[in-house]
Amino acid sequence: MNRIQTRLQHNKKILSIYFTAGFPNLEDTVSIIKSLEENGVDMIEIGLPFSDPLADGPTIQSISTKALKNGMTTKILFEQLKDIRESVKIPLLIMGYFNPIFQYGVEKFCKKCKEIGIDGLIIPDLPLEVYEEEYHSIFKNYGLLNIFLITPQTSEVRIRKIDAISKGFIYMVSSASVTGGKNSFGKEQLHYFERIHNLKLKAPQIVGFGIRHQESFFQATKFANGAIIGSAFVNFLRENSIQQIDTFTRKFNSLKK
Amino acid sequence: MKNSYHINEKGYYGEFGGAFVPEMLQPNLAELKEQYLEILQDKKFQEEFQDLLQHYVGRPTPLYYAKRLSEKYKTQIYLKREDLCHTGAHKINNTIGQTLLAKRLGKKRIIAETGAGQHGVATATVCALIGLPCVIYMGAIDMERQAPNVARMKMLGATIIAATSGSKTLKDATNEAIRDWIQNPSDTHYIIGSVVGPHPYPDLVARLQGVISKEIKVQLLKAEGKENPDYVIACVGGGSNAAGAFYHFLEEEKVKLIAVEAAGKGIDSGESAATSILGNIGIIHGSKTLLMQSKDGQITEPYSISAGLDYPGVGPLHAHLYQTKRADFMAITDDDAMKAGLQLSQLEGIIPAIETSHALAVLEQRKFKKEEVVVINLSGRGDKDLQTYIDYFNF
Numbered sequence: 001m002n003r004i005q006t007r008l009q010h011n012k013k014i015l016s017i018y019f020t021a022g023f024p025n026l027e028d029t030v031s032i033i034k035s036l037e038e039n040g041v042d043m044i045e046i047g048l049p050f051s052d053p054l055a056d057g058p059t060i061q062s063i064s065t066k067a068l069k070n071g072m073t074t075k076i077l078f079e080q081l082k083d084i085r086e087s088v089k090i091p092l093l094i095m096g097y098f099n100p101i102f103q104y105g106v107e108k109f110c111k112k113c114k115e116i117g118i119d120g121l122i123i124p125d126l127p128l129e130v131y132e133e134e135y136h137s138i139f140k141n142y143g144l145l146n147i148f149l150i151t152p153q154t155s156e157v158r159i160r161k162i163d164a165i166s167k168g169f170i171y172m173v174s175s176a177s178v179t180g181g182k183n184s185f186g187k188e189q190l191h192y193f194e195r196i197h198n199l200k201l202k203a204p205q206i207v208g209f210g211i212r213h214q215e216s217f218f219q220a221t222k223f224a225n226g227a228i229i230g231s232a233f234v235n236f237l238r239e240n241s242i243q244q245i246d247t248f249t250r251k252f253n254s255l256k257k
Numbered sequence: 258m259k260n261s262y263h264i265n266e267k268g269y270y271g272e273f274g275g276a277f278v279p280e281m282l283q284p285n286l287a288e289l290k291e292q293y294l295e296i297l298q299d300k301k302f303q304e305e306f307q308d309l310l311q312h313y314v315g316r317p318t319p320l321y322y323a324k325r326l327s328e329k330y331k332t333q334i335y336l337k338r339e340d341l342c343h344t345g346a347h348k349i350n351n352t353i354g355q356t357l358l359a360k361r362l363g364k365k366r367i368i369a370e371t372g373a374g375q376h377g378v379a380t381a382t383v384c385a386l387i388g389l390p391c392v393i394y395m396g397a398i399d400m401e402r403q404a405p406n407v408a409r410m411k412m413l414g415a416t417i418i419a420a421t422s423g424s425k426t427l428k429d430a431t432n433e434a435i436r437d438w439i440q441n442p443s444d445t446h447y448i449i450g451s452v453v454g455p456h457p458y459p460d461l462v463a464r465l466q467g468v469i470s471k472e473i474k475v476q477l478l479k480a481e482g483k484e485n486p487d488y489v490i491a492c493v494g495g496g497s498n499a500a501g502a503f504y505h506f507l508e509e510e511k512v513k514l515i516a517v518e519a520a521g522k523g524i525d526s527g528e529s530a531a532t533s534i535l536g537n538i539g540i541i542h543g544s545k546t547l548l549m550q551s552k553d554g555q556i557t558e559p560y561s562i563s564a565g566l567d568y569p570g571v572g573p574l575h576a577h578l579y580q581t582k583r584a585d586f587m588a589i590t591d592d593d594a595m596k597a598g599l600q601l602s603q604l605e606g607i608i609p610a611i612e613t614s615h616a617l618a619v620l621e622q623r624k625f626k627k628e629e630v631v632v633i634n635l636s637g638r639g640d641k642d643l644q645t646y647i648d649y650f651n652f
Contacts, residue, residue, distance in 0.1 A: 051423060051555040052541070054435050055279040061422045073553045098277055099540040103554030124279040125540065149280040153442050173281060178436045
């Protein structure tokens with residue numbers, strides 16, 4: 001069983017954190033991952049930076065630009081992660097746009113992920129249909145779970161289709177938005193969270209986009225199996241050191257019970 | 258092999274195209290994909306579209322026999338005068354069509370990206386005409402370089418939002434427009450300005466620009482007694498004017514197509530926009546196509562003296578025409594383009610857009626036979642480029 005599946009079986013509410021590899025400094029990747037695990041984070045999305053991140057808001061866009069300027073590349077990221085499984089036990093995913101992965105070679109990329117001990121990939125601009133037709137068997141061969149997104153606009157038919165092919169979890173985008181949204185969740189979102197919950201999907205759901213404080217984490221995990229925090233954490237790293245990560249994670253850990 | 262240069266049912270030209278977009282855009286594109294052909298073929302739509310093309314844009318644009326240019330190059334040169342369209346370029350063919358389409362889809366708001374500002378102006382113009390609110394995304398650097406077009410758009414009532422991310426140019430303006438669409442999925446239509454982006458945009462824009470080659474056929478039959486020229490030449494950034502000029506000749510294998518990209522300061526100078534030569538296959542703005550990128554797949558910033566040709570990708574149709582060798586791709590430097598622009602001004606009294614000057618420069622580099630008919634798509638007029646011409650020639 002994949003680490004993602006195991007973790008989702010045992011924990012009721014998952015705290016998952018996204019960060020962009022290569023920021024604040026090129027060499028911070030491993031220390032951020034270790035610190036997040038030590039501080040009770042259940043799952044990590046390691047962001048492979050891209051020059052043109054369409055689904056991201058200003059925070060992750062500017063951090064990605066910074067990370068690339070710092071010199072982050074796919075090759076360097078893999079090099080940094082090569083011994084990560086000697087210490088880190090929690091599920092690790094790589095989140096990145098399709099073009100850098102396509103240039104690296106999808107099969108070569110998946111093979112490298114397996115060698116390192118990456119459990120899944122989130123590729124926002126790799127559509128379901130292309131994945132099914134061209135890449136599903138490669139992912140399967142290397143034991144990688146591909147994570148699909150759904151949004152409030154996704155039709156039930158499509159959600160069911162995504163549920164059928166999802167082996168890890170479904171990434172529920174909280175609202176019609178890019179990452180780093182500043183609005184609180186209103187009636188509409190809460191209704192959407194409940195609506196998805198009532199579909200009784202086979203795959204667990206984790207909510208992301210716009211989770212940035214206790215209130216939004218609490219609301220998101222009321223029905224879903226966890227939440228992903230990205231922009232808010234990346235912003236935290238702009239102002240604070242890696243040693244202070246506990247002050248960020250503490251407030252969410254207290255809501256997981 | 259009939260129809261091999263048109264999209265297949267999955268939205269691909271050969272191996273290029275498709276819709277590589279985040280799930281957030283899936284419903285918008287599905288809606289557009291399901292309805293665009295039906296709407297384009299609807300009789301009422303066509304009546305309204307054709308009426309505006311004729312009375313508002315000023316179509317058909319002339320197919321002008323360029324006598325002095327023909328004498329100089331010892332061949333038969335015709336210029337398709339898209340520069341005479343309202344707003345000064347072919348861009349408005351697309352924005353009229355897409356705005357009428359948006360209305361039929363029940364959309365209440367229009368967004369667009371723009372590089373040099375031509376597509377932005379054409380969009381703002383049609384939005385004023387139809388009465389829809391309009392938001393234009395433009396790179397912060399381009400806003401400085403193209404201040405007159407920013408003023409035009411404002412005067413037409415559009416809201417201009419500066420794209421301040423990444424390289425602050427066209428590709429970033431496109432990213433910002435896509436982000437806006439993600440956040441306004443139901444009431445907004447996104448008018449892409451070229452034959453780029455996810456399916457069905459490349460096909461939609463090519464069909465709307467197809468009016469150019471449709472007219473060429475009719476006009477050439479009248480002038481030369483035959484529908485098909487020997488050559489059609491057009492410049493390519495994203496590729497919308499070329500797509501339009503080629504469209505009805507794609508299946509006529511005897512008509513040779515020449516697509517002209519911007520070599521900038523030279524193919525090997527590191528400052529170029531010759532995507533088909535310097536690029537390789539990848540994903541940009543939702544389309545699998547040829548693009549300029551680092552070996553890690555980061556999209557790089559192209560360079561050309563012409564603001565309309567410095568797009569790091571090329572429409573998937575053109576990538577396919579390049580790969581199948583249906584079109585011949587040439588790259589023209591800044592210097593050669595500027596010379597050709599000056600020459601057309603002084604031989605024919607037409608100041609072309611610098612984009613178009615790249616297509617004109619082919620005449621210096623290729624030999625055509627005396628009796629051959631060469632149609633060059635004069636995609637836009639040079640008013641917007643006057644400052645660049647002035648700086649270059651020290652007028």
